Amino acid sequence: MGHIAAVGISWSVKQSRLLDSVDLDAHDGQVVGLLGPNGSGKTTLLRLLAGLRRPDAGTVHYDDTDLRDFARRTLARRLAVVEQDISTSDTLTVRQVVELGRTPFRGRFDALTDADEQIIDSALEQADVADKQHRSWHTLSGGEKQRAQLARALAQQPREILLDEPTNHLDIRHQLDLLELLRSLGVTCVIALHDLNLAAQYCDHLVVLDHGRVAAAGRPSVVLTPDLVRTVYDVDALIDHEPTTGTIRITYRSARKRTNSGIGTPPVSADT
Numbered sequence: 001m002g003h004i005a006a007v008g009i010s011w012s013v014k015q016s017r018l019l020d021s022v023d024l025d026a027h028d029g030q031v032v033g034l035l036g037p038n039g040s041g042k043t044t045l046l047r048l049l050a051g052l053r054r055p056d057a058g059t060v061h062y063d064d065t066d067l068r069d070f071a072r073r074t075l076a077r078r079l080a081v082v083e084q085d086i087s088t089s090d091t092l093t094v095r096q097v098v099e100l101g102r103t104p105f106r107g108r109f110d111a112l113t114d115a116d117e118q119i120i121d122s123a124l125e126q127a128d129v130a131d132k133q134h135r136s137w138h139t140l141s142g143g144e145k146q147r148a149q150l151a152r153a154l155a156q157q158p159r160e161i162l163l164d165e166p167t168n169h170l171d172i173r174h175q176l177d178l179l180e181l182l183r184s185l186g187v188t189c190v191i192a193l194h195d196l197n198l199a200a201q202y203c204d205h206l207v208v209l210d211h212g213r214v215a216a217a218g219r220p221s222v223v224l225t226p227d228l229v230r231t232v233y234d235v236d237a238l239i240d241h242e243p244t245t246g247t248i249r250i251t252y253r254s255a256r257k258r259t260n261s262g263i264g265t266p267p268v269s270a271d272t
């Protein structure tokens with residue numbers, strides 16, 4: 001369960017092609033990082049994977065089922081989406097927001113069951129917002145809202161989760177907590193990320209977009225090369241392995257420094 005396969009996805013607005021023949025494969029329980037500079041097409045691709053937009057070409061399958069064949073409610077019973085723009089009614093409490101995660105499993109006028117309440121309690125705990133559950137949504141900080149949205153997604157007990165930069169408001173402790181939690185769930189995840197080091201540390205597989213095309217895809221150790229970082233991000237980087245864990249480690253160096261002094265070479269003083 002939980003295989004996402006997108007093949008040959010293209011999408012255009014007016015004359016501009018925002019995605020061009022993009023493939024993305026997320027196997028059961030894999031954490032797939034979606035990387036790329038601002039405007040490279042990450043959010044657009046996630047929206048197409050979520051069925052919020054229809055591709056002009058290509059297909060998306062969840063296990064053996066074409067996304068186009070899912071009833072909305074059936075899809076919502078397996079797929080959770082954590083979007084970047086958090087638009088939730090200000091009048092709700094945090095717990096009420098998280099309760100929304102149970103909507104696909106309830107009749108319109110059904111009360112929450114004890115089992116629902118337990119799932120909600122557990123989601124609030126996992127996302128570390130249990131102590132905020134009775135607060136009004138609008139009183140939360142950006143990072144707390146982001147964690148509460150994660151709790152709502154977890155309350156869906158999804159097989160797959162799509163997350164658009166879920167760590168951008170989080171302090172480092174909560175960034176690590178979130179990625180470790182996602183890894184431990186065994187749920188298939190596609191996560192748009194900007195932090196290449198976190199991607200290297202927590203993702204099984206990476207897809208790097210550049211101007212709407214896949215620039216590279218594969219294991220982090222294969223994908224994250226100085227060449228890739230230079231070509232896609234226009235940044236010079238030193239890439240080595242963290243000595244204790246062996247994880248890929250990226251140290252950024254600006255292109256200007258390289259031009260002046262060369263990578264890894266200290267600037268030459270005028271009087272030497």
Ligand SMILES: Nc1ncnc2c1ncn2[C@@H]1O[C@H](COP(=O)(O)OP(=O)(O)OP(=O)(O)O)[C@@H](O)[C@H]1O
Pocket residue numbers: 013018036037038039040041042043044045
């Ligand atoms: N509806 C639209 N009409 C016109 N252009 C659009 C539309 N939606 C997205 N774009 C453009 O498509 C490109 C890709 O946008 P997208 O939001 O997918 O990028 P992203 O990789 O998620 O960027 P970021 O890292 O900044 O969040 C951008 O140049 C954006 O301006």
